[in-house]
Amino acid sequence: MGSEGGDGDFEAFVAxxxxxxxxxxxxxxxxxxxxxxLLQTVLAKVWPKWHRISGDxxxxxxxxxxxxxxxxWWRRRWRGEVPHGELPDAAASSDAYESVDLEQSLAAAIRALPVRQRAVVVLRYFEDLSVEDTAATLGCAPGTVKSQSAKALRTLRAALPQTVAEGGDRCARP
Structure with a gap:
């Protein structure tokens, strides 16, 4: 299958x-x-419109x-399962698997956030978008981004082991 016009640009962008x-x-x-x-679904929706959006x-x-x-997807999903496990206590000694445990704890805590708060955390802190860009992406006011961010961070601090919640010297990424 040959690429015509913007198809090559789309392939290069995706790559x-x-x-x-x-x-x-x-x-x-x-x-x-x-x-x-999720990514494949979105890319399939975007591909026919690529010639219109690629310039912006x-x-x-x-x-x-x-x-x-x-x-x-989240709105349609059955939510009969209720996660109920407690986060493991932080290890007292240096553990070879400690960083993995922290990463898993952070990922679980992020997944436990409501959809809107999770989207704000991902866009603000993992995608490094500004408050204004995040608000534009979510289609809401900058004040909403700030309040959702504050609520999400409060929830994450309460849910994570002390080394991460207090800004310890280790930084976990999901």
């Missing part, structure tokens, strides 16, 4: 930005397979589509 977009999808879903499905900020458009598609 260059795909891993970062997949990481964002994973942060939103908390599941590798769902993240791949296509990554911002795709980030917004990821958030909105994930939210629509």
């Amino acid at each position: 260059a930005r795909g891993p970062r977009l997949l990481r964002m999808a994973w942060l939103l879903t908390g599941d590798g397979h769902l993240a791949e499905d 900020h296509p990554e911002a458009y795709i980030r917004k589509a990821l958030v909105h598609t994930h939210a629509s």
